Every structure is written in structure tokens, then in C-alpha cells.
Amino acid sequence: MNQYIQPNDGTRQDATTSMESEMSHHQRNLVDLCFEEGEYDAGIELLSQLKSSTHRPSKSHIRQLLYIALLSSSDREARVDPSASPSKRQRKLVELPSLAASRAAQMLLMSFVSINNPRGLMLALQPGDVDSDEEPEGFLATESLCISCCKHCWQILVDGFLLDQHIISSKGKGRMHSTLSFNDPTKTPSPVGETAWPILEWFVSIFERDQQTSTNNPSYSPLLLEQLGTPSRRDSDAALATCHYCFAQADPQRRLLGVRLLNLLLNLASATDLDFPLIVLSIFNGLSGKSPEDIASLLASLKPSPAVFKFKIAFYQKYFNDATSTSRPTARPRPQARAQQKGTQALTREASQLVNKYRAPSSGDLLRLMQTPTTAPDDDALRIKFDLLVSYHEFQTQASPAERDAEWSEVVRNGTLLDETFGCRANINGVGLLYRDMLETILSVN
Known part of the structure; x- marks a missing residue:
């Protein structure tokens, strides 16, 4: 059955x-x-x-x-x-x-x-x-x-x-x-046979249209959720394995299918009982062998939304947390099923009431993270810091009032963020200065 x-x-x-x-x-x-x-x-x-x-x-x-x-x-x-x-x-x-x-x-x-x-x-x-x-x-x-x-x-x-x-x-x-x-x-x-790529595109297109026509807020695809187990036993392993297989392809259209599927999964995780931290861990481990440029390019392909910005923040947070402690992981542990509420309650609750809802770090936490020395190469660390701060800024501009950090606008205005992340303008050059200037433009800091 x-x-x-x-x-x-x-x-x-x-x-x-x-x-x-x-x-x-x-x-x-x-x-x-x-x-x-x-x-x-x-x-x-x-x-x-x-x-x-x-x-x-x-x-x-x-x-x-x-x-x-x-x-x-x-x-x-x-x-x-x-x-x-x-x-x-x-x-x-x-x-x-x-x-x-x-x-x-x-x-x-x-x-x-x-x-x-x-x-x-x-x-x-x-x-x-x-x-x-x-x-x-x-x-x-x-x-x-x-x-x-x-x-x-x-x-x-x-x-x-x-x-x-x-x-x-x-x-x-x-x-x-x-x-x-x-x-x-x-x-x-x-996960995907050679003749199955058009069928994967068919499924992804169906889920995207289902999401577009859904009256749920935030919007997600109920049909995709039905392919990820039951409320009492969610299982996103196969879907995530499909994403990883897509990302490993040389064909850009096949990689894009993985991005589209990940977009759908992130929207689900922001509105339902799907495990958001598990998705972050899976994607992080799957991309751990790639360069910061490759990671940034893939994540840049995700369609902008509060759910995607939160994913990027959590992803880059983990990068820095791992880089400031032990070496980055290379193997993905098998996720364990979590007990969920029976029936449809988990599906119909407000997103703000979800147990596994991810909250973005505060401005203070972000500044402390920027100040922490890492084991990553300097250029890699600068690139990831830049991408993290851009994602955080985009999230703050699009998130609901309840999720915004009240101190962010002041941190941006007084220049503390740029100084703590890249150093004072007079003391830096090269890549660090380039990232500082680009971020300054994005943040509209004079």
C-alpha cells in the first residue's frame, strides 16, 4: 500500500x-x-x-x-x-x-x-x-x-x-x-536515471504550480509534502539525495532542477513540520568539498524569499561555527526521524508556532561571529562573510516585523559592521577592501 x-x-x-x-x-x-x-x-x-x-x-x-x-x-x-x-x-x-x-x-x-x-x-x-x-x-x-x-x-x-x-x-x-x-x-x-530527468522536471513543475496556486501563507506545495512521509514520520532523505545528485551534474539545466527542488523544500520547511535544521545540515555536508565560489554560485540561483535567506544565514553560520572549532565534516550522517504531532495539526499551525522554526541570529551574535578567528583560508573566509552579511541584510529587509532585529539598522548606519568584519578602510587592501566596498554599496552606507 x-x-x-x-x-x-x-x-x-x-x-x-x-x-x-x-x-x-x-x-x-x-x-x-x-x-x-x-x-x-x-x-x-x-x-x-x-x-x-x-x-x-x-x-x-x-x-x-x-x-x-x-x-x-x-x-x-x-x-x-x-x-x-x-x-x-x-x-x-x-x-x-x-x-x-x-x-x-x-x-x-x-x-x-x-x-x-x-x-x-x-x-x-x-x-x-x-x-x-x-x-x-x-x-x-x-x-x-x-x-x-x-x-x-x-x-x-x-x-x-x-x-x-x-x-x-x-x-x-x-x-x-x-x-x-x-x-x-x-x-x-x-537517484535519477538517464531517462528520468524529464520526469524529475515534470514533478518539480507540478510542485511549483501547486505552490503557486496554494492559499497557504507562507506559500508551499502540499503535494510535495505528501511525498515526504506522514506527519508522524517525515522523510526527506530521497528528496535531498535527488538535490545532491542534481548539484553534482555538469549540465547546468540538471543542476538548476536541484536548485528548484531545494527552493520548494525550503518553503515547506518554513511553513510546515519539515525539519529545517536537517535540510541545512544535509546541504552543508553535500557541498563541503566545493569552493566558496561554487557554493555562492549555487546558492545565488535560489529564488529570493525569507525562507531562502534564512537558509543561507543558517548555512553560512554553520560554516563559521565549524571553521572556528574543528575541521569541516565531509560525510552526511543519516537523519533520524523525529516524533511529530498526529493528524494534520502540524500542517495547519501558524509558522511562528512550529517547534523546528529557525530564528536568525541577532545583530550582536552576527558581529561576534565576524570577529571570531577561523581556520579557513583568508580569501575563503572573506567571501563567506560577505555572502552571509548580504543574506542577513536581505532577510532583514523582507522579513516580517516580528522576525526583524531592531538593532540591525543602527549597526548598518554607524559602520560597525564593516569595520568589525573587514577592518577599517585605511588598514586594508586587496580582496578585503573589495568586499568591504561592495557590501558598503549594498547596505547603502556612506
Whole structure:
């Protein structure tokens, strides 16, 4: 049973009331017929012609599109009997969705995000009534049921997800089982397979649209929260592993997907029971081997918001706390689940009442941190100090009155901040003077 992907009555009311009805039975049958006969390109084209803002595609069609989109060359080969004759092998390969069909399915899935309700699209990941008599027959309909058996959406993205799938249907019990056996049991599969990148973008786009249409204040994506465990047992490990894997990519578009996902997680942590310190620790440890320039570049890609500014402050705080004591950590400890309140209370409480809510340091604490000697190289320390103070200033200008530090404006006005951080102008030169001048401009200090 899918224990994670469950509706939450405390956060879904506005999304549900605006959800479109499903496509008509006649339209669905037309698409089913194409897929059942192996006419995958025709079925995808028909779905594209039928898409509308007034009705959404069926759950089974979204599942089947996801399956086609994820299908790789290795997946196709794995579904062909190696002992079969060359002609039978070729015939079997022809019966499977082509690479062109996979690309078309990826594009069609993305087109649904802009016109259909995000919650309606995510219904495909719920077990629901996948064994009902109305479910279509055929290879694709049966194979794609593995999509509904996943604990969370991150499992679908894992490299090799479609390899060696074994689906068992218990008609009488109305339950589906999925047994995953990846090729090499001694090797941990990558969080995102090569064909899963478009699907990760699809999920991220859905969560972003869900956040945009949410009436929660501060805004966040309830759909993303449903992929991170239950109120009694939150689990962001898989989502954070996906972020780290994105950050490690050479392709800037893939790195940007990680940034977009981290943005969503930070907004969640600022408004719900998601563990904010755990996110900070995970990202900090994951970036510990990178240069300050690389870190600053990645963090600069985050969309500005009070939640993001607080994250940057906490991140840089940890950098200095570690640099003034012991060497920086290189391994990420496995987070332990924390006990949370049952039901939806943790989701509906005011953000200011959250137990794990992070409070930014005071101006005095920040000044003391700037004065503390560090073990980091001078240029690195200056860069991090600059980024920390810029983030703190941005937070102070955008935070609610209750979260602002009353002394900050005076610290900025009298020049104490610049002197304590970089030294008096007459006594410094080089990089230190450059950072002081840039910060002075940002703070509008004359």
C-alpha cells in the first residue's frame, strides 16, 4: 500500500474543488484502444489532441505515459527473451514503445502541467482502484501499474526502476505488488536515471504550480509534502539525495532542477513540520568539498524569499561555527526521524508556532561571529562573510516585523559592521577592501 502518497484534508480543499473532471469514457476508450494494440505514437497523439483545461487525462493514461517516458534502451532489451530467435526478438522490440514515443510522452506530460490541476495529475501515483474492472488490458496497462506501487515519487526516478519489474495483480484484494530487483545488488543506483530527468522536471513543475496556486501563507506545495512521509514520520532523505545528485551534474539545466527542488523544500520547511535544521545540515555536508565560489554560485540561483535567506544565514553560520572549532565534516550522517504531532495539526499551525522554526541570529551574535578567528583560508573566509552579511541584510529587509532585529539598522548606519568584519578602510587592501566596498554599496552606507 502506498503509505506516503495520501490526500491531506488540512491542505487540499482549495485544490480539490478546482480539480477538473476526468476525460469522458468514450475518449478514454479511444486512447485505450491505441495503447492496447501497440499503437503508442497514435495514442500519445490522440491524448495530445484531447487535452483540455476543462478535463484531465485519466490516472491510467498518466501512468502509461510515465512508463513510456521512462523506458530506456536497456529496459527494452530486458523485456526480450535472449533465447528467442532473432526474428522473435525483433518482433518483440517492435511491439514495445519506441524512443520517439518516449520523447513524445515526455513532452505531453509537461504540456499537462500548464493546463490541468496539479493534484489531478498526481492521482496517477495513488494505488486507488487500479484493479477495477474498468482498467484496460494489455502490456502497457499492466506494466505501468508499477507506478502506483511506489512509496513516493522519488522511487520512480531511480536509475533502473523499470528493469526487472514483476507485477502481481490480486483481483480479489484490490492490491498491487511491485518487486524491484536492480541489476547489481551491491551497487547503489543513482537517484535519477538517464531517462528520468524529464520526469524529475515534470514533478518539480507540478510542485511549483501547486505552490503557486496554494492559499497557504507562507506559500508551499502540499503535494510535495505528501511525498515526504506522514506527519508522524517525515522523510526527506530521497528528496535531498535527488538535490545532491542534481548539484553534482555538469549540465547546468540538471543542476538548476536541484536548485528548484531545494527552493520548494525550503518553503515547506518554513511553513510546515519539515525539519529545517536537517535540510541545512544535509546541504552543508553535500557541498563541503566545493569552493566558496561554487557554493555562492549555487546558492545565488535560489529564488529570493525569507525562507531562502534564512537558509543561507543558517548555512553560512554553520560554516563559521565549524571553521572556528574543528575541521569541516565531509560525510552526511543519516537523519533520524523525529516524533511529530498526529493528524494534520502540524500542517495547519501558524509558522511562528512550529517547534523546528529557525530564528536568525541577532545583530550582536552576527558581529561576534565576524570577529571570531577561523581556520579557513583568508580569501575563503572573506567571501563567506560577505555572502552571509548580504543574506542577513536581505532577510532583514523582507522579513516580517516580528522576525526583524531592531538593532540591525543602527549597526548598518554607524559602520560597525564593516569595520568589525573587514577592518577599517585605511588598514586594508586587496580582496578585503573589495568586499568591504561592495557590501558598503549594498547596505547603502556612506
